[in-house]
Amino acid sequence: MMKLTMIAAALAVLTTAGFAQAQGMQGMDMKDHGSMRGMHMGKQADADAKGTGTVKKVDAEKRTVNLAHGPIEAIGWPAMVMDFQVAGGVDLSGVAAGQEVEFSLARNGNNYVVTSIAPRR
Numbered sequence: 001m002m003k004l005t006m007i008a009a010a011l012a013v014l015t016t017a018g019f020a021q022a023q024g025m026q027g028m029d030m031k032d033h034g035s036m037r038g039m040h041m042g043k044q045a046d047a048d049a050k051g052t053g054t055v056k057k058v059d060a061e062k063r064t065v066n067l068a069h070g071p072i073e074a075i076g077w078p079a080m081v082m083d084f085q086v087a088g089g090v091d092l093s094g095v096a097a098g099q100e101v102e103f104s105l106a107r108n109g110n111n112y113v114v115t116s117i118a119p120r121r
Contacts (some may be wrong), residue, residue, distance in 0.1 A: 021049060048104040048115055049074035055099045060092045065114060067103070075105070075112070086114045094119065 053069030068081040084105070086092060096103065100120040105112040 038064050049112070050104055052100070052102050052104070052120060055095055055097050055101055057097055058092055061093050063088070065090070065092070065095065065117065067101070069103075072105070084112065084114045086117070090114060090117060092117070 049072050050068075051072045053067040055065060057066040057067075061085045061107045064083050065086055066081065066101055068084045069077075070078075070079045071077060085108075087106075095117055101117050102120050103117040104115045106115045107113075
């Protein structure tokens with residue numbers, strides 16, 4: 001009986017840990033993300049992480065942007081396509097699908113939020 005209780009407790013811990021990691025990957029397009037080898041969800045940049053990419057979609061009403069971005073070394077991410085929430089003070093009026101952009105991300109809990117986005121120079 002004691003052995004069965006310990007096994008059940010261990011399974012509960014493993015299930016909870018897997019669910020927590022999955023929550024941190026919300027918004028990722030798992031069909032078109034390139035290789036995830038080397039991706040470290042726990043690695044956190046000391047300051048804003050900077051990236052470049054191509055805008056796939058903008059939803060100004062929901063304050064989201066879908067980006068096909070290159071590797072973001074500051075947080076250990078490979079190139080991939082994913083959705084990001086956009087911070088309230090960021091102007092999305094000059095951002096359009098197909099545009100090459102430079103952007104900054106800041107950690108917000110288990111997710112990253114776009115804190116700046118501008119056409120690439």
